[in-house]
Amino acid sequence: MAFVLPALPFDKTAFGDIMSAETFDYHHGKHHNAYVGKANDMVKGTDLEGASLSKVIVAAKDKGNKGLFNNAAQIWNHTFFWHCLSPDQQTIPGSLEERINADFGSVAEMKDKLKTEAVGHFGSGWAWLVLNGDKLEITSLHDADSPVAHDGMKPLLTLDVWEHAYYIDYRNARPDYLSTVLDKAINWEFVAQNLDGKGTDRADQEG
Numbered sequence: 001m002a003f004v005l006p007a008l009p010f011d012k013t014a015f016g017d018i019m020s021a022e023t024f025d026y027h028h029g030k031h032h033n034a035y036v037g038k039a040n041d042m043v044k045g046t047d048l049e050g051a052s053l054s055k056v057i058v059a060a061k062d063k064g065n066k067g068l069f070n071n072a073a074q075i076w077n078h079t080f081f082w083h084c085l086s087p088d089q090q091t092i093p094g095s096l097e098e099r100i101n102a103d104f105g106s107v108a109e110m111k112d113k114l115k116t117e118a119v120g121h122f123g124s125g126w127a128w129l130v131l132n133g134d135k136l137e138i139t140s141l142h143d144a145d146s147p148v149a150h151d152g153m154k155p156l157l158t159l160d161v162w163e164h165a166y167y168i169d170y171r172n173a174r175p176d177y178l179s180t181v182l183d184k185a186i187n188w189e190f191v192a193q194n195l196d197g198k199g200t201d202r203a204d205q206e207g
Contacts, residue, residue: 002040003053003072003207005033006079014087018185023168031164032078039071043207054148054204061149070144077126077146080203081160086187096192103136114138115178118159129157131197148200155199157191 005028012024039056043049048056048068053076060069092100092107104110110129118127121140128139130147131154139153140161147153159178166177194202 001050001207002044003036003075003205005036006082006205008082010082010085010087015085015185016087017169018087018180019085020169023166026168027160027164028078028082031162032075035071035074035078039068039075042068042071048207050207052204052206054200056207057146057148069149073144073146073148075205076148076200076203077144077158078160079205080155080199081126081158083190083202084157084159084187085181085185086190087185089184090186090188092188093192096188096195099136099195110136110138111182114157114159115175115182118161118178119175121161124162127159127161128153128155129191130155131195131199154194154197156194157186 008024008028012021012028042065043051043056048059051059053072056072057069057076060066060072097107100107100110104113114127114129117138117140121127121142123142125140125142125145128141128147130137130139132152136156141147147155159181161174161178166174170177190202
């Protein structure tokens with residue numbers, strides 16, 4: 001067996017102008033797919049062949065294998081990101097809203113802090129809402145780095161701030177992309193589900 005490119009959990013035309021089909025053709029069909037192919041090539045014939053994606057990510061980090069880490073982590077990061085999106089505007093489940101209010105004051109303040117983190121992230125990477133112990137926190141990770149590789153960092157929501165995530169539709173206007181996605185395209189049901197601390201499993205796959 002080998003890692004596969006997971007199907008998008010929605011039709012690539014479902015978001016209209018928020019995220020175009022062309023963006024998904026490149027972001028999912030080209031970039032995400034390339035990480036899958038490269039990771040498979042790198043684990044073939046090694047002691048990691050057949051290991052789960054999450055185990056490969058951790059092992060690659062421990063071994064200092066940056067190439068394998070980058071490609072395996074990007075498979076996971078992108079898979080998680082697709083699940084964080086929904087073409088149907090959703091209300092935030094009460095269980096999640098209560099936690100957000102307790103740790104950030106309000107949903108609006110949480111969104112503003114997450115957007116600020118994502119806009120201010122220099123270069124490529126990911127902005128994250130994570131569960132750290134019993135507390136919700138916002139952080140960002142550079143390039144392919146992933147919560148999977150960090151003990152105690154349990155992912156709830158991510159925003160992709162690599163240029164290939166938004167350049168076709170928003171050109172260089174990263175703030176506009178982030179505002180639109182946060183207000184109109186988040187799968188809050190998925191985010192709430194990850195309060196159980198099992199978010200890593202939801203984007204994992206067997207090797």
